[in-house]
């Protein structure tokens with residue numbers, strides 16, 4: 001027992017400060033894409049051809065990168081480093097699907113819920129995670145948020161087992177045909193008003209499975225309040241998005 005106590009004392013305080021300017025991520029982390037449209041001639045479209053998820057389109061001679069489709073493989077940056085670069089900024093979540101389309105202009109981050117919703121959920125949010133055909137990576141990063149390093153509960157946000165006890169759902173995975181009904185039933189079981197979060201490229205756009213007949217996607221009549229890009233999203237990206245939605249970060 002003494003050994004355990006000494007070990008705990010040596011480990012010290014492991015919970016990170018958040019938000020904090022002092023957060024250092026791995027140099028391998030690929031965060032917010034920075035696009036230099038002016039450096040692009042716009043006439044080869046090789047970046048669009050090489051992208052495995054069709055996340056890049058050439059519009060009016062300039063590349064547009066859809067963060068909701070991007071799996072952060074880095075192929076575009078390796079092909080054309082003068083135009084595409086992935087920075088260390090983990091703040092990627094957005095409130096509108098269209099805000100994930102990057103053109104090299106100002107990035108629109110997630111907005112706070114409207115006043116009435118913020119009053120209800122701003123200090124306490126319970127989410128039921130629906131793993132709707134995910135590979136386990138987005139789910140793992142959600143689980144990590146509940147560890148002592150991130151300590152999601154200190155912000156008043158918790159993942160719960162029953163949709164009846166939840167204020168909303170957090171969807172991961174492409175929503176396969178087999179999970180369509182389960183997603184619908186879970187969504188319907190959450191009392192209104194409710195929140196929907198799409199976490200990861202698969203939930204947002206189908207990711208690398210987009211267009212596959214087994215990929216149903218989140219139905220249009222289930223309105224999404226928060227889109228969290230990534231494959232998978234970093235736990236800090238999820239945390240930042242949730243806290244922005246609740247108005248805890250501006």
Ligand code: SF4
Pocket residue numbers: 050051052053054055056065069070071072073074075076077
């Ligand atoms: S990093 Fe994203 S946009 Fe670039 S090639 Fe990979 S999936 Fe496509």
